[in-house]
Amino acid sequence: MTTETAGPKTTEHDHRYVHGYSEREALRLGDQADTLARLLHADTAYPAGSRVLEAGCGVGAQTVHLLAGSPGVLLTAADLSADSLAQARARVAAEAPGAQVSWHHGDLHELPFPDGSFDHVFVCFVLEHLAAPVAALAALRRVLRPGGTITVIEGDHGSALFHPESPAAHRVIGHLVRLQAGAGGDALIGRRLHPLLTAAGFAEPVVRPRTVYADAGRPGLAEGFTRRTFVAMVEAVRADALAAGLATAEEFDRGVADLRRTAGPGGTFHYTFFKAVAVNP
Amino acid sequence: MTTETAGPKTTEHDHRYVHGYSEREALRLGDQADTLARLLHADTAYPAGSRVLEAGCGVGAQTVHLLAGSPGVLLTAADLSADSLAQARARVAAEAPGAQVSWHHGDLHELPFPDGSFDHVFVCFVLEHLAAPVAALAALRRVLRPGGTITVIEGDHGSALFHPESPAAHRVIGHLVRLQAGAGGDALIGRRLHPLLTAAGFAEPVVRPRTVYADAGRPGLAEGFTRRTFVAMVEAVRADALAAGLATAEEFDRGVADLRRTAGPGGTFHYTFFKAVAVNP
Numbered sequence: 354m355t356t357e358t359a360g361p362k363t364t365e366h367d368h369r370y371v372h373g374y375s376e377r378e379a380l381r382l383g384d385q386a387d388t389l390a391r392l393l394h395a396d397t398a399y400p401a402g403s404r405v406l407e408a409g410c411g412v413g414a415q416t417v418h419l420l421a422g423s424p425g426v427l428l429t430a431a432d433l434s435a436d437s438l439a440q441a442r443a444r445v446a447a448e449a450p451g452a453q454v455s456w457h458h459g460d461l462h463e464l465p466f467p468d469g470s471f472d473h474v475f476v477c478f479v480l481e482h483l484a485a486p487v488a489a490l491a492a493l494r495r496v497l498r499p500g501g502t503i504t505v506i507e508g509d510h511g512s513a514l515f516h517p518e519s520p521a522a523h524r525v526i527g528h529l530v531r532l533q534a535g536a537g538g539d540a541l542i543g544r545r546l547h548p549l550l551t552a553a554g555f556a557e558p559v560v561r562p563r564t565v566y567a568d569a570g571r572p573g574l575a576e577g578f579t580r581r582t583f584v585a586m587v588e589a590v591r592a593d594a595l596a597a598g599l600a601t602a603e604e605f606d607r608g609v610a611d612l613r614r615t616a617g618p619g620g621t622f623h624y625t626f627f628k629a630v631a632v633n634p
Numbered sequence: 635m636t637t638e639t640a641g642p643k644t645t646e647h648d649h650r651y652v653h654g655y656s657e658r659e660a661l662r663l664g665d666q667a668d669t670l671a672r673l674l675h676a677d678t679a680y681p682a683g684s685r686v687l688e689a690g691c692g693v694g695a696q697t698v699h700l701l702a703g704s705p706g707v708l709l710t711a712a713d714l715s716a717d718s719l720a721q722a723r724a725r726v727a728a729e730a731p732g733a734q735v736s737w738h739h740g741d742l743h744e745l746p747f748p749d750g751s752f753d754h755v756f757v758c759f760v761l762e763h764l765a766a767p768v769a770a771l772a773a774l775r776r777v778l779r780p781g782g783t784i785t786v787i788e789g790d791h792g793s794a795l796f797h798p799e800s801p802a803a804h805r806v807i808g809h810l811v812r813l814q815a816g817a818g819g820d821a822l823i824g825r826r827l828h829p830l831l832t833a834a835g836f837a838e839p840v841v842r843p844r845t846v847y848a849d850a851g852r853p854g855l856a857e858g859f860t861r862r863t864f865v866a867m868v869e870a871v872r873a874d875a876l877a878a879g880l881a882t883a884e885e886f887d888r889g890v891a892d893l894r895r896t897a898g899p900g901g902t903f904h905y906t907f908f909k910a911v912a913v914n915p
Contacts, residue, residue: 511795512904516825518792544797547849548900562845562904568828570839619829623793623843623906 389578392563393506393626394418399473401425406471408461408493409433409479413441415506419475420449429471431457431464462492469498477506480549484537490553497633503555505629509543512564512625513583515615522615525587525608528594535597543627555631563628568621579616583624587612670859673844674787674907675699680754682706687752689742689774690714690760694722696787700756701730710752712738712745743773750779758787761830765818771834778914784836786910790824793845793906794864796896803896806868806889809875816878824908836912844909849902860897864905868893 397419399405403426410416410430420428430445432438438456445454459465461479474493480486490503497503510530515522533540542549543562550558567574588609594600600608615622678700680686684707691697691711701709711726713719719737726735740746742760755774761767771784778784791811796803814821823830824843831839848855869890875881881889896903 509795511799512793514790514792514825514906516829518822541799544795544902544904547851547902548797551850551900558851560847560849560851560902562847564843564845564906566841566843568841569832570828570841619832621825621828621841623825625795625845625904625906 389565389582389626390418390421392565393477393628394422397422397475397504399423399426402427403472404470405429405473405475406431406464406466406493406496407475407477408464408489409476410441411437411478413437413444415475415477416441416445416454417448420445420452420454424452427453427455429455429457429466431459431461433458433460462489464492464496466496468495469501470496472498472501474501474503476503478508480505481507481533481540481542482536482538486539486542486549487552490549490555494554494633499633501633503550503629503631503633505546505550505631506626507543507546508540508624508626510540512543512623514623515612516619516621517611517614519608519611519614521604521608522611523608525594525600525605525612528597528599528605529587529590531599532590532593532597543625546627546629550629550631554634556634558629558631560627560629563626564623565626566621566623567616569618575616575620575622578624579622580613583622584609584612584616670846670863670907671699671702673846674758674909675703678703678756678785680704680707683708684753685751686710686754686756687712687745687747687774687777688756688758689745689770690757691722692718692759694718694725696756696758697722697726697735698729701726701733701735705733708734708736710736710738710747712740712742714739714741743770745773745777747777749776750782751777753779753782755782755784757784759789761786762788762814762821762823763817763819767820767823767830768833771830771836775835775914780914782914784831784910784912784914786827786831786912787907788824788827789821789905789907791821793824793904795904796893797900797902798892798895800889800892800895802885802889803892804889805881806875806886806893809878809880809886810868810871812880813871813874813878824906827908827910831910831912835915837915839910839912841908841910844907845904846907847902847904848897850899856897856901856903859905860903861894864903865890865893865897 405426405428407416407419407430410432416430430441435458438458442456445452474497483489493503510526513526530540547558547560565578567579591605594605595602614620686707686709688697688700688709688711691713697711711722716739719739723737726733755778764770774784791807794807811821828839828841846859848860872886875886876883895901
């Protein structure tokens with residue numbers, strides 16, 4: 354129950370770009386989760402009765418998929434934001450009404466649970482916001498029983514690849530990466546899951562990339578992922594990027610327009626998520 | 635039977651960087667094919683008796699996998715280089731001795747076969763070298779029967795993503811991209827397969843990315859793909875990059891050293907190939 358966030362410190366002043374705090378962001382994350390659910394979650398299924406911790410559940414966008422894939426688990430969902438937790442609770446009540454979920458408001462670095470309290474830990478789109486991801490993973494390992502697994506899912510903005518090619522589009526993605534780094538996070542963290550898990554004392558990490566690829570033959574994905582997820586995420590930092598002097602409004606808007614074109618006729622867009630599973634030895 | 639290559643013109647002077655022309659390159663391509671065979675080829679299986687054209691078979695690195703996955707096809711393997719064809723022939727004789735293969739020495743833009751001669755066309759790591767890939771695809775469509783399929787596999791160097799991050803490493807990859815562009819090719823072509831096939835008149839193109847990902851948990855892939863395939867390919871352009879003034883020897887070697895480190899302890903490397911299947915309407 355601390356006021357420390359699981360991401361960068363969320364003062365009124367500097368938390369604006371962090372995912373999941375506005376209504377529009379909540380909608381965006383919900384869209385993303387629905388579009389990506391199968392890609393990211395299809396191979397996660399914990400046995401009924403398992404004690405599972407979702408660390409950093411946010412607004413519950415992933416929680417409902419976790420519960421759908423693992424009916425009967427005893428889930429503890431933790432987040433630093435009381436507002437996010439309330440949204441997650443409402444979402445789970447609506448979409449997974451029979452689920453057994455304990456909601457915990459607090460910092461994942463300082464969870465009040467005894468050692469080995471959980472059979473499995475699940476962390477999705479959280480490490481990217483942390484200044485010290487290895488310390489966070491070590492704190493999660495403490496509450497995981499020996500032999501239990503941790504599953505980590507993160508994106509990596511360096512994987513964004515598109516046609517038509519556009520330096521302006523790459524620059525706006527770079528602004529997002531820089532703002533997230535300035536807030537203590539790392540939008541390029543997907544590629545580091547193996548060394549991070551190893552450094553935190555986990556054994557046998559197995560990392561598998563999950564690629565989203567959209568072209569004219571997949572208009573739903575071009576709209577649902579390229580535009581409504583990825584481009585929307587970039588657009589969400591517009592004010593911060595301008596305030597930080599990273600781009601003029603014209604430059605920023607040109608980059609976003611070029612990114613949008615990759616979801617149009619003749620365009621393609623490619624992005625890779627990384628999913629890792631490791632064991633607490 | 636022309637002297638025009640399926641890639642950039644191969645005069646004595648400017649063909650040095652083109653894949654597949656030296657013994658070392660032939661070895662490298664063989665390694666790559668073995669490591670990647672399942673990833674790239676497992677879902678290609680033509681019925682026995684099908685008339686299949688492999689356009690640009692090179693030294694036969696992919697030909698043997700094509701034959702292994704589709705026993706009993708009637709294969710025509712074409713390449714512009716007589717030397718490469720001879721190597722391909724020897725490789726097939728050794729690895730697929732019962733295969734029925736017609737070897738054709740000539741330009742894929744001007745194949746002497748009647749319209750609709752083939753049930754399937756297969757093109758792997760060829761379009762990246764062509765100045766006019768749409769024209770080449772249209773020429774291949776001519777010899778494909780209506781309802782027949784074309785399968786195209788290409789890489790995209792823009793997908794190279796690694797840890798530790800290194801601007802010097804990205805720069806040497808950029809030199810390779812620039813040299814290939816200077817020779818009329820496109821090392822970033824993977825992302826364009828859908829619009830290229832559409833422009834050439836093919837219907838229903840379905841493109842699926844195939845990601846190679848290597849980390850400390852996959853030492854064979856780190857060695858076989860990251861070092862012996864990707865880094866070796868970059869190293870092969872060293873002399874040309876220096877001659878073109880793109881880098882000093884020190885800069886180039888630092889970039890290569892940084893790339894090699896991504897296959898070492900704590901390193902990761904990610905690369906995406908694109909595989910497309912489309913129909914001749």
